[in-house]
Amino acid sequence: MADTLLEGRDLVKHYPVTKGLLQRTIGWVRAIDGVSFTVERGKTLSLVGESGAGKTTTAKAVLLQEKLTSGSIFFEGQDITKWPQSKLKTDYRPRVQAVQQNPWSSMNPRMRVRDIVAEPLVVNTKQTKQQNRNRVLELLDQVGIAAEGADRYPHEFSGGQRQRIAVARALALNPSLVVLDEPVSALDVSIRAQIMNLLKDLQAKYNLSYMVIAHNLATVRYMSHTVAIMYLGQIVEYGDTEELFNNPLHPYTKALISASMLVLPEDEDRQIKQIILTGEMPSPLNPPLGCRFHTRCSEAQDICSQDIPEKHAVGQQHWVKCHHFD
Amino acid sequence: MSNNIILQVEDLHTAFFTRKAVIRAVDGVSFFVREGETLGIVGESGCGKTVTGLSLMRLLPEPSGRIIGGKIIFDGRNLVELDKQQMRAYRGKMISMILQDPMTSLNPVYTIGDQISESVKLHQGLPDDMVEKEVISALRLLKIPAPEQRLNDYPFQLSGGMRQRVVGAIAMSCHPRLLIADEPTTALDATIQAQYIALFKDIQQKTNVGIIFITHDFGVVANMCQRVAVMYAGKIVETAPTSVIFKAPRHPYTAALINSVPRLDRSKDDRLDSIEGQPPSMANLPPGCRFAPRCTVVQDICRKQEPPEVKVGDEHSVSCWRVN
Numbered sequence: 001m002a003d004t005l006l007e008g009r010d011l012v013k014h015y016p017v018t019k020g021l022l023q024r025t026i027g028w029v030r031a032i033d034g035v036s037f038t039v040e041r042g043k044t045l046s047l048v049g050e051s052g053a054g055k056t057t058t059a060k061a062v063l064l065q066e067k068l069t070s071g072s073i074f075f076e077g078q079d080i081t082k083w084p085q086s087k088l089k090t091d092y093r094p095r096v097q098a099v100q101q102n103p104w105s106s107m108n109p110r111m112r113v114r115d116i117v118a119e120p121l122v123v124n125t126k127q128t129k130q131q132n133r134n135r136v137l138e139l140l141d142q143v144g145i146a147a148e149g150a151d152r153y154p155h156e157f158s159g160g161q162r163q164r165i166a167v168a169r170a171l172a173l174n175p176s177l178v179v180l181d182e183p184v185s186a187l188d189v190s191i192r193a194q195i196m197n198l199l200k201d202l203q204a205k206y207n208l209s210y211m212v213i214a215h216n217l218a219t220v221r222y223m224s225h226t227v228a229i230m231y232l233g234q235i236v237e238y239g240d241t242e243e244l245f246n247n248p249l250h251p252y253t254k255a256l257i258s259a260s261m262l263v264l265p266e267d268e269d270r271q272i273k274q275i276i277l278t279g280e281m282p283s284p285l286n287p288p289l290g291c292r293f294h295t296r297c298s299e300a301q302d303i304c305s306q307d308i309p310e311k312h313a314v315g316q317q318h319w320v321k322c323h324h325f326d
Numbered sequence: 327m328s329n330n331i332i333l334q335v336e337d338l339h340t341a342f343f344t345r346k347a348v349i350r351a352v353d354g355v356s357f358f359v360r361e362g363e364t365l366g367i368v369g370e371s372g373c374g375k376t377v378t379g380l381s382l383m384r385l386l387p388e389p390s391g392r393i394i395g396g397k398i399i400f401d402g403r404n405l406v407e408l409d410k411q412q413m414r415a416y417r418g419k420m421i422s423m424i425l426q427d428p429m430t431s432l433n434p435v436y437t438i439g440d441q442i443s444e445s446v447k448l449h450q451g452l453p454d455d456m457v458e459k460e461v462i463s464a465l466r467l468l469k470i471p472a473p474e475q476r477l478n479d480y481p482f483q484l485s486g487g488m489r490q491r492v493v494g495a496i497a498m499s500c501h502p503r504l505l506i507a508d509e510p511t512t513a514l515d516a517t518i519q520a521q522y523i524a525l526f527k528d529i530q531q532k533t534n535v536g537i538i539f540i541t542h543d544f545g546v547v548a549n550m551c552q553r554v555a556v557m558y559a560g561k562i563v564e565t566a567p568t569s570v571i572f573k574a575p576r577h578p579y580t581a582a583l584i585n586s587v588p589r590l591d592r593s594k595d596d597r598l599d600s601i602e603g604q605p606p607s608m609a610n611l612p613p614g615c616r617f618a619p620r621c622t623v624v625q626d627i628c629r630k631q632e633p634p635e636v637k638v639g640d641e642h643s644v645s646c647w648r649v650n
Contacts, residue, residue, distance in 0.1 A: 159371075189583065191370075191600075193588075215515055216516065222588040222598065259516040276517075277520075278521075280487055280518065
């Protein structure tokens with residue numbers, strides 16, 4: 001039986017667009033529009049999509065950085081959207097930590113690494129300074145930063161090392177879930193592998209759950225157990241990673257996979273056909289009627305611009321929202 | 327693709343003179359580009375890719391950055407010897423460049439029409455009505471929808487992908503023979519990146535422009551380039567045709583770079599090979615082979631002497647002691 005750690009049910013976040021002196025609301029940006037997912041204990045869920053798909057808004061909702069318009073988040077079976085702030089502060093926030101995309105802006109340049117990593121401990125625990133000090137060294141060791149590094153400043157480290165420090169900070173409170181927002185996309189290709197391997201090792205060691213936000217499918221495939229493909233505020237396909245990569249059903253998923261495939265020059269003559277989407281993602285201010293992808297879909301028919309596609313379950317934990325997915 | 331070589335770089339050295347040290351960012355680089363061909367220059371940040379591109383354009387931040395040796399032969403002339411005035415006739419006209427981030431390479435207070443016409447006016451000396459035609463044809467070449475209406479738009483009114491197309495239109499507006507594209511797709515989303523690459527292949531077929539594609543992503547190289555030069559710490563360590571380099575990379579750095587890219591066509595349980603450590607500081611290079619401190623197959627000689635460049639196949643050469 002799968003052990004669910006976190007579940008998002010029908011998450012909706014609409015941002016008002018205001019105009020004029022009186023800040024009249026003239027429209028809504030539908031950043032996420034009915035997003036549901038589950039994160040299992042010790043497993044990784046990836047949210048994939050282009051900018052504007054709603055990945056980051058979903059992550060912010062989970063991190064309680066944004067107040068949802070509607071929908072609920074269940075953490076270990078309890079609806080945390082009903083919890084008071086005080087309970088969230090002690091029982092939820094410390095257990096859900098984040099690693100940001102850009103290791104150059106996610107750390108205070110005037111703090112020493114020691115203090116950066118210790119900050120969650122200082123805020124959330126009543127440990128003595130000596131205890132914090134020992135814990136910081138232990139954490140740095142876990143992520144492969146030498147103890148001498150503790151007294152240095154962030155600018156003295158390379159991007160990959162900084163991302164390691166960010167991971168150490170996220171692990172300080174022994175969280176159950178770590179939200180990783182594009183954890184490797186700001187790094188050099190050769191360093192990405194180091195960080196991805198580290199994250200996988202830590203996951204195995206501490207039974208951590210990850211929620212990864214990414215736009216690079218190859219990275220996602222390497223990191224995750226479950227994948228949710230997002231388009232314009234909605235999940236269009238959701239499933240077990242291997243299943244989804246071997247048998248992608250939504251035209252958007254197929255296009256994304258094709259865009260990240262390595263096509264060698266000699267493959268071009270063979271059957272490997274690259275799908276290149278035309279156009280760009282429409283504005284979430286005024287999403288297309290029917291299926292939101294129909295404006296860029298090569299297989300679109302009349303029905304696609306009229307009816308919103310239902311969720312079709314195909315096999316275990318694999319579903320797709322498309323009118324003609326086969 | 328013809329056999330007509332339009333750019334030949336020979337033993338190029340570019341250095342930055344700072345108060346503390348002389349940093350040899352490009353240290354003896356040689357390569358060539360043919361008409362209608364794309365050469366990829368691949369490497370990690372700080373390996374000298376961008377400085378190589380800027381050297382070709384003679385856009386180094388002088389006086390601290392200077393070309394201190396070597397030749398850049400373009401169209402029969404050595405660009406290194408040209409004075410500023412003469413260079414201006416080449417830059418933007420015969421050789422143009424696309425930078426990584428379209429947010430910063432466009433001027434936010436001018437319309438895109440103004441920005442594209444700037445180089446058209448400067449280099450082609452056309453009357454105003456002809457300038458507009460040229461600008462529109464540049465926008466058409468980059469497949470920007472409704473070009474007549476886009477002329478009066480400001481950069482903020484366009485999406486990231488469209489902005490990068492505008493930057494491409496500026497670069498292509500004077501029909502250059504060589505285009506240097508410095509990570510043009512890194513800031514774009516995956517599907518838009520695929521569009522952009524397909525677009526440039528198409529433009530290359532139409533105009534026969536030679537392209538130098540600077541990137542850190544081997545995936546982009548596979549899709550776009552005929553030949554690749556792999557750079558490490560200011561030197562080219564391996565050059566080869568793309569199809570050869572993926573099948574049989576000879577330099578350990580090339581092999582490691584290719585293996586560190588997660589690939590969709592591999593099982594997910596393979597552990598990624600990572601390259602341990604980081605590139606050396608350019609102010610403090612190790613003796614011998616510059617990759618030796620991170621190399622998994624390092625020998626004694628690697629730490630003492632720099633490896634010579636060895637030809638190992640058709641247009642395939644490597645600098646590694648293992649190859650001898």
